[in-house]
Amino acid sequence: xxxxxxxxxxxxxxxxxxxxxxxxxxxxxxxxxxxxxxxxxxxxxxxxxxxxxxxxxxxxxxxxxxxxxxxxxxxxxxxxxxxxxxxxxxxxxxxxxxxxxxxxxxxxxxxxxxxxxxxxxxxxxxxxxxxxxxxxxxxxxxxxxxxxxxxxxxxxxxxxxxxxxxxxxxxxxxxxxxxxxxxxxx
Amino acid sequence: xxxxxxxxxxxxxxxxxxxxxxxxxxxxxxxxxxxxxxxxxxxxxxxxxxxxxxxxxxxxxxxxxxxxxxxxxxxxxxxxxxxxxxxxxxxxxxxxxxxxxxxxxxxxxxxxxxxxxxxxxxxxxxxxxxxxxxxxxxxxxxxxxxxxxxxxxxxxxxxxxxxxxxxxxxxxxxxxxxxxxxxxxxxxxxxxxxxxxxxxxxxxxxxxxxxxxxxxxxxxxxxxxxxxxxxxxxxxxxxxxxxxxxxxxxxxxxxxxxxxxxxxxxxxxxxxxxxxxxxxxxxxxxxxxxxxxxxxxxxxxxxxxxxxxxxxxxxxxxxxxxxxxxxxxxxxxxxxxxxxxxxxxxxxxxxxxxxxxxxxxxxxxxxxxxxxxxxxxxxxxxxxxxxxxxxxxxxxxxxxxxxxxxxxxxxxxxxxxxxxx
Numbered sequence: 001x002x003x004x005x006x007x008x009x010x011x012x013x014x015x016x017x018x019x020x021x022x023x024x025x026x027x028x029x030x031x032x033x034x035x036x037x038x039x040x041x042x043x044x045x046x047x048x049x050x051x052x053x054x055x056x057x058x059x060x061x062x063x064x065x066x067x068x069x070x071x072x073x074x075x076x077x078x079x080x081x082x083x084x085x086x087x088x089x090x091x092x093x094x095x096x097x098x099x100x101x102x103x104x105x106x107x108x109x110x111x112x113x114x115x116x117x118x119x120x121x122x123x124x125x126x127x128x129x130x131x132x133x134x135x136x137x138x139x140x141x142x143x144x145x146x147x148x149x150x151x152x153x154x155x156x157x158x159x160x161x162x163x164x165x166x167x168x169x170x171x172x173x174x175x176x177x178x179x180x181x182x183x184x185x186x
Numbered sequence: 187x188x189x190x191x192x193x194x195x196x197x198x199x200x201x202x203x204x205x206x207x208x209x210x211x212x213x214x215x216x217x218x219x220x221x222x223x224x225x226x227x228x229x230x231x232x233x234x235x236x237x238x239x240x241x242x243x244x245x246x247x248x249x250x251x252x253x254x255x256x257x258x259x260x261x262x263x264x265x266x267x268x269x270x271x272x273x274x275x276x277x278x279x280x281x282x283x284x285x286x287x288x289x290x291x292x293x294x295x296x297x298x299x300x301x302x303x304x305x306x307x308x309x310x311x312x313x314x315x316x317x318x319x320x321x322x323x324x325x326x327x328x329x330x331x332x333x334x335x336x337x338x339x340x341x342x343x344x345x346x347x348x349x350x351x352x353x354x355x356x357x358x359x360x361x362x363x364x365x366x367x368x369x370x371x372x373x374x375x376x377x378x379x380x381x382x383x384x385x386x387x388x389x390x391x392x393x394x395x396x397x398x399x400x401x402x403x404x405x406x407x408x409x410x411x412x413x414x415x416x417x418x419x420x421x422x423x424x425x426x427x428x429x430x431x432x433x434x435x436x437x438x439x440x441x442x443x444x445x446x447x448x449x450x451x452x453x454x455x456x457x458x459x460x461x462x463x464x465x466x467x468x469x470x471x472x473x474x475x476x477x478x479x480x481x482x483x484x485x486x487x488x489x490x491x492x493x494x495x496x497x498x499x500x501x502x503x504x505x506x507x508x509x510x511x512x513x514x515x516x517x518x519x520x521x522x523x524x525x526x527x528x529x530x531x532x533x534x535x536x537x538x539x540x541x542x543x544x545x546x547x548x549x550x551x552x553x554x555x556x557x558x559x560x561x562x563x564x565x566x567x568x569x570x571x572x573x574x575x576x577x578x579x580x581x582x583x584x585x586x587x588x589x590x591x592x593x594x595x596x597x598x599x600x601x602x603x604x605x606x607x
Binding site (some may be wrong): 002004005006009010013016017020021035038039046047050052058059060063067068069070071072073074075076101109110113115116117125136138146148149150151152153154155157160164167169172175176178 | 211212213214215216218219220222224225226227229230231232233235238281283285288289291292293296297302304305306309315317320375376379380385386389391392423428430431432433464516528529531532533535536542
């Protein structure tokens with residue numbers, strides 16, 4: 001009796017595994033990338049910068065950070081991702097900055113251009129600068145999951161709370177998705 | 187003249203709003219004269235693929251070692267040290283992801299959803315412990331699962347809580363498993379991961395509520411050993427089923443039981459079945475009648491469960507974010523623009539027509555109705571079988587481990603004075 005049931009259970013497990021494996025063709029090692037390991041990806045085109053990335057990640061600070069696509073940056077003197085709207089004097093005082101943690105470094109390059117660099121150790125991923133840059137600038141500041149920081153939770157706590165469904169599981173081989181890099185992918 | 191003005195206006199407006207929608211380069215990239223070199227955007231890579239396969243290899247190794255220690259070597263000390271290693275590796279080093287318990291949801295999602303393919307490594311994490319349990323009993327619980335290991339460490343003063351309490355608390359995992367499968371199959375939520383109590387400890391980071399939950403479990407675990415494993419763990423349900431029919435299983439005594447009763451109070455998990463004397467014929471008859479009565483009760487309980495399931499399916503569907511969004515949109519006229527929710531903003535900017543979302547949600551609610559009925563029936567069945575099982579007292583001469591609930595921790599082995607010749 002016990003042996004029969006054990007055999008049936010083995011058969012059931014094999015059947016289930018077979019169904020999962022053959023669903024999209026046989027995933028021989030490396031051939032079917034979809035069956036390989038996955039990571040979480042944030043699609044900046046769907047992102048609405050609601051600010052939940054900063055508070056919902058299981059890590060403190062969040063593994064989502066602002067990522068700067070320098071190739072898209074206009075090097076504006078009045079950067080709408082850096083300065084608060086209505087800033088009168090373009091000075092780097094905290095009262096003028098959009099970033100709550102001063103994670104963006106603004107340096108003079110040549111008249112009238114300024115370079116903006118994100119300090120990832122400070123950035124909390126709130127997306128305030130991303131929103132500012134997207135509204136009036138080129139949209140070179142974008143939120144991305146930084147994979148050396150991400151724990152790759154089975155159930156990403158940001159993905160669960162993302163109002164725009166901008167998070168998805170993607171193959172490990174193609175982890176980043178950024179505007180301004182050819183076919184929008186890294 | 188007026189028309190021309192209008193055309194210009196329309197052209198101007200479209201020119202103004204088109205870039206906003208498509209994010210066209212508003213400010214061209216400057217041509218620097220000072221020889222400035224633009225920095226390169228950094229893309230740090232995730233953990234390499236081979237490391238995931240290393241996790242699978244470590245799982246295979248530890249579970250093989252655990253089975254050998256439990257079945258062949260009969261060493262509590264070995265099991266203890268191995269469980270410490272598993273706690274360090276799967277818990278603190280791998281930070282609890284991916285684990286076999288959570289893999290239930292990935293497997294369910296892959297079985298029910300067309301566009302989710304389960305990574306092979308995750309499938310292995312789900313299958314390997316089940317296969318080993320079918321062969322050797324719950325050795326995974328004994329020394330491989332980091333959840334079990336952390337709770338086993340604090341079980342200082344375990345007390346026995348009795349068959350009835352054990353049986354009733356033991357039904358919670360079925361409820362948890364049923365809900366987890368329901369929510370995963372409808373692509374709603376991964377509740378096992380969401381309410382994972384120990385991952386916050388492994389990561390030394392987590393929400394306040396989950397820390398409190400973990401603290402309560404560990405404190406309770408001092409007196410009621412391994413409360414998560416016995417009264418919450420949904421994977422434990424599957425292991426329980428597998429273990430009942432396992433090929434080999436840990437035994438208390440290596441040879442013949444001498445009825446010394448030394449192991450009687452030692453099992454922290456109430457998983458030792460005591461000897462049962464044969465009942466006298468009169469009470470035996472009474473007992474059979476009771477079992478038949480309960481057997482008739484089971485179908486009634488299943489039907490009651492199905493009915494309850496169809497009553498609560500709308501509440502359960504409310505957990506789904508899309509269902510919630512539609513319910514919000516339908517009550518939306520009452521919301522003011524200024525306190526608009528990000529969900530509604532995101533939905534409006536996505537350009538998906540509301541009808542499409544509504545029809546999608548109708549489908550989800552139908553799935554929930556079907557799923558809730560099955561879930562309710564399943565819980566009714568479990569309830570009925572547990573109840574009738576409580577009245578079943580099979581004849582037994584020796585002290586033996588209960589295959590279903592025994593976690594193969596091997597504590598009792600050290601208390602058995604019998605030596606194999």
